Amino acid sequence: MPLDLAVLVFDLLGTFAFAISGALLAVQKGFDVVGSLLLASLTGLGGGVIRDLLLDQGVPNAFAEPLYLVPVVLAVLIVLVGLVHEGRLHRTLLVFDALGLATFCVMGATIAHTAGLNPVAAVLLGVTTAVGGGAMRDVVANRVPQIVDPDGVYATPTFLGAGLAVLLLELELFGAPAAVAVALLVFAARLLAVVRGWRLPLASMRPADRRAARDDGAAAG
Template identity: 45%
Template sequence: MLTDLFSPTVQHSLDLAGIFVFAISGALLGVRKNFDVFGMAVLAEVTALGGGLFRDLIIGAVPPAAFTDLGYFLTPLLATVIVFFLHPEVERITKAVNVFDAAGLGLFCVAGTVKAYDHGLGLTFAATLGLATAVGGGVLRDVLAHEVPSLLRWDRDLYAVPAMVGSTMAALLIRYGELNAQTSMVPALTAFALRLMAMRYHWRAPRAWHRRSAATEGPDGT
């Protein structure tokens, strides 16, 4: 199977690393929203596991991995504890957290595409679920926190596009029979690099042409 690209230990370690950095971002949003520790934990769990949970339910991989591996469940709680006690310090290294978040984005978009394909989806839909795996948790996090999801806002640096590129590249490698442990890092690193460049240069998706006003708008369009 294509999911056997890495040894189980390496794959598990990569999954936990991605889950941890996603959970940090969820817990930090809980702090900014003045949530209590339970609310922080919920946002951490949802951010870290939401995309993979959605993918597994769609492809019928039940029970989802989030409910069969205790490490998947406990890692976001560890991130919550760290943020609960050390959030000022964590906020000060936000740039470093964002770098690791970008790495998680790259890993998850490829892993999601491969797993979806292994469960019988066509390449287009496998790539779509790869994208959902990478960004789905962030969307759920923002919805629960009463925020417009970041990937829908024009005033945020590109996030979904790098994951989309990575998922598409992974699907093309599968299509031509070239996906292995080494080549799988190409789409992951591409998504990672694109996300870093978007943060560095503030790349954003274009808005509709011929808009009536060039004035800055808020998230609600006002």
């Protein structure tokens, strides 16, 4: 598969996966179908819009290409009729969110590198593409964005995926098979982090601060 076609396929797949997660969260929050469409659009298209605006290459793809609306509408309809529904312990939402992270970090980094950004900037833009839509989704749905939630490792796998993608691009070893392999690695890392409860160190290691964080978490729960 040519790389340009692979980028488009991955971009649409990531849009669909993130849109599913947005539509599922809309169900959890009791939104109507218009609210579901809004949340799915923010989640599925938000990261790509941020990427395209930062690259300053004209109208973002989400607005220039109607094709990008297809996976969003399809995701909302699938959730609406119950073909995909929330599983036990929010498992379904987490799986689709992880799939969106995996595809978007790889494609965001690839598009940024192709646009001529230096490797560090390409990695950062790949991560931004991956986490941007999910952050919008969580803020609009009035919940703590997963990127700042200490339970589970969220952004770290995207740094791994974007970094590997850029490294392979620099070595001229990147192609569709490599993109799939890197995305699968990110997907697996995110799900393992959730299942095993991996956490990063808190912002402060002082015992008093850790106790306060636990107390705040217990109060919020």
